[in-house]
Amino acid sequence: MRKKLTYGVYITVILVILMIFGSQIILRFYKVQSERLIIEYHEISVLQDYKLSVSRLMMQLNFLRNESSVLFSSDLLAFYTDSKTKFENCHQFLTTKHKDDDWIGLEIAINNFDTMLTRALLAGEKISISTIIDLTNLMIAGNEKLDILINETKEEIMHYEQINRRAIQHGTLTSLGLGAAMIILLLVLGKVYVNNLTDPILKLEKGAESIKTGNRQARVNIHSGDEFEKLADAFNSMLDSLEETTVTKEYFQNIMNSLYGALFVLNDGCTIRAVNTTSIQMYEFTEYEMLDKPINILLNGNDGQHFNVDFSQMDFQEKVDFFNNQHVMITKSGKQIPVLINCTRLKSQKPGSNEILIIAHDITEKIMMEKKIEQNRNEIRIAINEAQEAERLRLAKDLHDSLGQQLTSISFSIQKLHESKKYSGNLVQSVMDQIDASLNETRRLSHNLIPIVLIEFGLITAIQNLINNVNKIGKTKFQFFHYDLNERIDNKLEKAIYRIIQEGINNILKHAKAKNASIQLLQNAELLTVLIEDDGVGFKAMNRLTNEIVQDEGIGLLSIRERVSIFNGKFSIESHPGAGTELIIEIPYNK
Amino acid sequence: MDKIRILIVDDHEIIYRGIKDLLQNEVEYKIEDYAVNGKEAIVKARQIIPDIIFMDISMPEMNGIEAIKVLSAELSDSKLIVLTQHDEGEIIFQAMRAGAHGYLLKNSTKEQFIFAMQQVLSGKRYLNDETSRKMIDLTLNKFEQERSENEIYLTRREKEIIRKIYEDKSNHQIAEDLNISLRTVETHRRNIMQKLKVTTVIGLLKIAAKLNLITLK
Numbered sequence: 001m002r003k004k005l006t007y008g009v010y011i012t013v014i015l016v017i018l019m020i021f022g023s024q025i026i027l028r029f030y031k032v033q034s035e036r037l038i039i040e041y042h043e044i045s046v047l048q049d050y051k052l053s054v055s056r057l058m059m060q061l062n063f064l065r066n067e068s069s070v071l072f073s074s075d076l077l078a079f080y081t082d083s084k085t086k087f088e089n090c091h092q093f094l095t096t097k098h099k100d101d102d103w104i105g106l107e108i109a110i111n112n113f114d115t116m117l118t119r120a121l122l123a124g125e126k127i128s129i130s131t132i133i134d135l136t137n138l139m140i141a142g143n144e145k146l147d148i149l150i151n152e153t154k155e156e157i158m159h160y161e162q163i164n165r166r167a168i169q170h171g172t173l174t175s176l177g178l179g180a181a182m183i184i185l186l187l188v189l190g191k192v193y194v195n196n197l198t199d200p201i202l203k204l205e206k207g208a209e210s211i212k213t214g215n216r217q218a219r220v221n222i223h224s225g226d227e228f229e230k231l232a233d234a235f236n237s238m239l240d241s242l243e244e245t246t247v248t249k250e251y252f253q254n255i256m257n258s259l260y261g262a263l264f265v266l267n268d269g270c271t272i273r274a275v276n277t278t279s280i281q282m283y284e285f286t287e288y289e290m291l292d293k294p295i296n297i298l299l300n301g302n303d304g305q306h307f308n309v310d311f312s313q314m315d316f317q318e319k320v321d322f323f324n325n326q327h328v329m330i331t332k333s334g335k336q337i338p339v340l341i342n343c344t345r346l347k348s349q350k351p352g353s354n355e356i357l358i359i360a361h362d363i364t365e366k367i368m369m370e371k372k373i374e375q376n377r378n379e380i381r382i383a384i385n386e387a388q389e390a391e392r393l394r395l396a397k398d399l400h401d402s403l404g405q406q407l408t409s410i411s412f413s414i415q416k417l418h419e420s421k422k423y424s425g426n427l428v429q430s431v432m433d434q435i436d437a438s439l440n441e442t443r444r445l446s447h448n449l450i451p452i453v454l455i456e457f458g459l460i461t462a463i464q465n466l467i468n469n470v471n472k473i474g475k476t477k478f479q480f481f482h483y484d485l486n487e488r489i490d491n492k493l494e495k496a497i498y499r500i501i502q503e504g505i506n507n508i509l510k511h512a513k514a515k516n517a518s519i520q521l522l523q524n525a526e527l528l529t530v531l532i533e534d535d536g537v538g539f540k541a542m543n544r545l546t547n548e549i550v551q552d553e554g555i556g557l558l559s560i561r562e563r564v565s566i567f568n569g570k571f572s573i574e575s576h577p578g579a580g581t582e583l584i585i586e587i588p589y590n591k
Numbered sequence: 592m593d594k595i596r597i598l599i600v601d602d603h604e605i606i607y608r609g610i611k612d613l614l615q616n617e618v619e620y621k622i623e624d625y626a627v628n629g630k631e632a633i634v635k636a637r638q639i640i641p642d643i644i645f646m647d648i649s650m651p652e653m654n655g656i657e658a659i660k661v662l663s664a665e666l667s668d669s670k671l672i673v674l675t676q677h678d679e680g681e682i683i684f685q686a687m688r689a690g691a692h693g694y695l696l697k698n699s700t701k702e703q704f705i706f707a708m709q710q711v712l713s714g715k716r717y718l719n720d721e722t723s724r725k726m727i728d729l730t731l732n733k734f735e736q737e738r739s740e741n742e743i744y745l746t747r748r749e750k751e752i753i754r755k756i757y758e759d760k761s762n763h764q765i766a767e768d769l770n771i772s773l774r775t776v777e778t779h780r781r782n783i784m785q786k787l788k789v790t791t792v793i794g795l796l797k798i799a800a801k802l803n804l805i806t807l808k
Contacts, residue, residue: 400649401603404676408697409609415701416612432700439698443676453681456654465681468732480736481744483786518746522782529782533746574771582748582771584778 003226008193015182022178026171033164040160044153046093050086051146054139057083061136065129080117094149102148109142200228204235211239261359262339265346268354270295270311270319282362284332295358300330316354320345323358338367381566382492389450389495396449404442411435454498458488462498463519470505476514476534478505482521486591489528493589496563497521497530504532504583507556512536512581523591530585538575560585594621595712598641600632600658601625601674602650606697610645610674613701620708629653633661636669643708645674646691648682656682656689663690670711680729683722693717694726743786743802750804752779757796757805 057079064076087110094103113135120131200222210218219239222232256263262279264272272290280287283298290297296308311319323343328336339360346355411432418428446452454462460482467478488494501519508517514536522529557573560583564571569587597620599607607625614620623639626632628650636644644662648655659671672693673686683694692711695703696719703719710717718726745753748769755765762780766773784790787798799805 397649400676404697405601405603405605405609408676409605409612411698412609412613412701416615419616419701436698439676443678446676447679452649452677453679456648456656457681457685461681461685464732464736465679468680468729479744483782518744520744520746520782522785524781524785529778531746531782533748535747570774572772572775574775576770579770580747582775584775586778 004193004197011189012186015186019178019182023175026175029167030164030171033160033167037157037160037164040153040157042093044150044157046086046089047146047150047153050083050090051143051150053079053083053086054143054146058136058139058143061132061139065132065136076117077121080113084114102145102152106142106145106149109138109145113138113142200224200232204228204232207232207235207239259359261342261361264295264358264360266295266356266358268316270309270356273355279360282331282337282360283329284335289332298329298331300328300336316345319343319356323356326363327360329360338363378566378568381562385496385563385566386492392449393455396446396452399442399449400446404439404446407435407439407442411439451498454494455491459494459497459521460485460487462494463501463521466498466502466505467519470509474509476508476512476517476536478508479516479518480520481518483523485521485523485528489589493528493567493587496567497528497585497587500530500560500563500585501532503556503560504530508532508534508536508581510556511539514580523589525591526588528587528589530583530587532583532585533580535580538577538579538581540575540577557583594619595643595708596621596623596639596641598623598632598636598639598644598669599625599674600627600629600644600650600655601647602627603647606647606674610704613704617705627651629655629658629661632658633665636662636666640666641669642712643670643672645672645695648673648675648677648686656685659686659689659691670708672707672711672717678722678725680725683718683726684729684733687716687718687726694722695719696722743798745783745786745802745804749779749783749786752776753783753795753799753804756780756792757799 057076060076060079116131116135116138120128120135203220203222207218207220219236220232222229257277259276259278262282263274263276264279265274267273271292271294273292275287275290279290283290294311299309309322314322320343323341326338326340329339330336340363342359342361344357346357414428414432414435417423418425418432451462451466453465463480467480470476471478504519505517508514512534514534517532517534517536520529520531520533522531561571564585564587567587567589569585571586572584573581574584575581597614599610599622601607604625607622611622614622623641624635626635630653632644632646633653646655646659655673655675659673662669663671670692671690672695673683673691674695674697675682676697678696686694693707693716695707695717699707699719707717748771751769752765755768760768762773762776766776769776784795787795789795789798796805
């Protein structure tokens with residue numbers, strides 16, 4: 001391509017130089033012709049000058065002859081001198097071309113005239129008539145010759161003029177012809193040249209056009225061996241890779257619209273720029289109603305309120321992080337849809353534009369399934385717990401009933417034995433004491449397994465009983481308060497809360513080194529709240545920012561957490577080293 | 592002289608046989624019948640109207656305390672003695688409140704059995720040293736508890752929060768000031784309102800001023 005262009009420039013320059021040369025040659029030719037003409041004009045001019053002078057001399061001679069009066073050779077001499085000078089001029093100017101017979105004849109005539117006149121002048125003042133006639137004759141002869149010469153010169157002038165005219169004609173024709181030929185040549189060559197140059201561009205353009213209309217198979221064939229071929233090859237290989245990696249716009253639109261997820265393109269300010277059909281179906285807004293609106297119109301905050309996120313305060317990554325999460329979105333009719341959002345930067349053609357691509361997946365069903373699974377799991381856990389409690393109850397009953405009653409019955413028999421006085425009183429007393437101890441142990445074991453007070457009298461009495469017992473043994477003073485609590489609640493929940501409080505108390509006794517502790521039970525329309533507070537040493541409970549539970553929570557708190565989660569409750573710990581501990585348990589329970 | 596007629600209520604036959612065995616030689620006592628739960632006890636007691644009923648506490652169908660409540664109201668001539676393994680103060684308290692005349696542990700001696708029966712028949716109540724001590728402790732505790740229940744108990748944390756509310760702090764600010772989570776503040780606030788039986792912050796502050804938690808300027 002570059003080479004071709006350079007060749008084109010060279011050829012044009014050469015053609016221009018040729019033109020200049022041609023015109024120079026034509027000019028030179030003209031110049032020679034016109035110089036000739038000038039010389040001829042000069043010749044004719046001196047010749048005619050001379051003829052005038054000769055005529056004058058002739059007239060003088062004639063006058064002399066006619067008057068036949070006194071002749072003064074000096075008068076004649078003046079005319080002759082003038083004529084002689086003119087002749088010398090002619091001699092000087094006339095080209096050798098004319099110096100032929102006629103010129104020689106003239107010269108002879110002039111020389112004779114000269115000799116004759118000189119002789120006449122030497123002979124005396126007066127010139128004889130005969131001499132004058134002779135002189136006149138000589139002059140006539142010379143004049144004849146002169147006329148011939150003038151005619152010759154005139155003819156030459158005519159000749160040259162003719163040549164000149166023809167030369168002008170030819171020159172014009174030649175230059176016109178040459179110019180025309182050059183124009184035609186340039187047109188033809190230029191056309192071919194331009195075609196040659198633009199052909200690959202046209203081919204590329206055609207290729208691009210046909211790609212645009214969807215013909216992804218279109219390729220460009222250029223074998224020019226220059227940059228264009230390279231460009232075409234690059235174009236083709238680009239198409240090959242495009243073919244492999246991308247799809248047509250229509251195809252893409254199709255994919256976009258058949259996406260299961262709702263798609264949004266947001267600009268930097270989180271304004272909706274594009275949506276897909278799923279978005280329209282999912283959120284019940286029309287495309288027009290969503291475009292150019294802030295994404296906030298679709299975000300749901302708590303309690304059906306719109307979530308007014310101030311995106312202007314976030315940098316790009318914060319926005320992406322915000323979206324890349326589980327959200328609740330809200331439809332036009334106010335329906336709340338839990339979604340999982342995938343968010344990425346949209347690679348845009350516009351440099352520096354930070355567009356965000358969001359795909360929101362409806363996870364209602366997933367959440368429902370999870371809830372179901374969670375519910376099932378909780379039911380199973382309750383059942384396991386129940387089974388555990390039942391097993392404990394059975395064990396306690398076994399201990400209490402069979403072992404306890406049998407020991408009691410043995411104790412009765414021993415008493416009878418004691419009465420019969422058959423055996424040593426001391427021995428029987430010792431056996432009775434051992435049976436007593438065994439019975440006490442049985443009672444303790446049975447009580448630890450299942451709090452009989454809880455079963456018989458309910459939560460408040462059982463916890464009060466528990467606290468009375470621990471206050472007797474521990475250094476911590478426990479207080480128990482309850483507010484608006486029903487006398488009896490669901491017995492599974494009763495057991496759970498009893499165990500939770502038991503764990504809480506155990507933890508305080510084991511770790512807190514507290515002076516005072518309080519346990520509060522509150523019930524309102526939908527929640528049962530347990531608050532366990534102490535003024536002990538506390539611990540680092542939770543990273544509030546990440547909401548991560550500190551690892552070494554201990555088996556006691558874990559078992560509380562487990563029990564709370566079974567009843568879909570919430571458990572939180574507020575504790576700081578040296579600042580006591582608060583356990584807050586909230587369990588949904590309808591009064 | 593009529594024999595003293597006894598009804599034994601226990602879901603374990605072995606106890607019935609044990610007591611029968613124990614009192615075999617005591618001619619003035621006659622074990623009339625035996626019931627395995629509270630319901631059966633009520634039915635049988637109504638028929639035979641015994642002088643003394645030995646009643647266990649934990650039983651299927653109807654427990655001893657429920658049965659005592661019914662029988663003590665209905666049969667004023669029958670004396671009710673709890674015979675059980677449970678020695679928790681709360682159970683002793685509940686049984687005596689329900690109308691029991693005596694409380695006997697199953698590991699009691701024959702002498703204690705006979706003494707208890709004599710006491711209740713003479714119109715007195717019977718508790719041994721241990722059970723009476725537990726009963727007194729519990730009663731005192733309950734008294735303490737009732738007194739403190741009449742006072743409104745607010746924990747240290749709750750008092751702090753009331754003060755912050757008085758300082759017109761938002762929940763967010765309170766959480767920040769006390770270094771606790773927002774949710775904890777919300778829970779406490781709700782509980783405080785419930786405990787003080789108020790619905791507005793003004794009501795809350797009025798009571799707080801009354802309790803000298805805050806000083807109204």
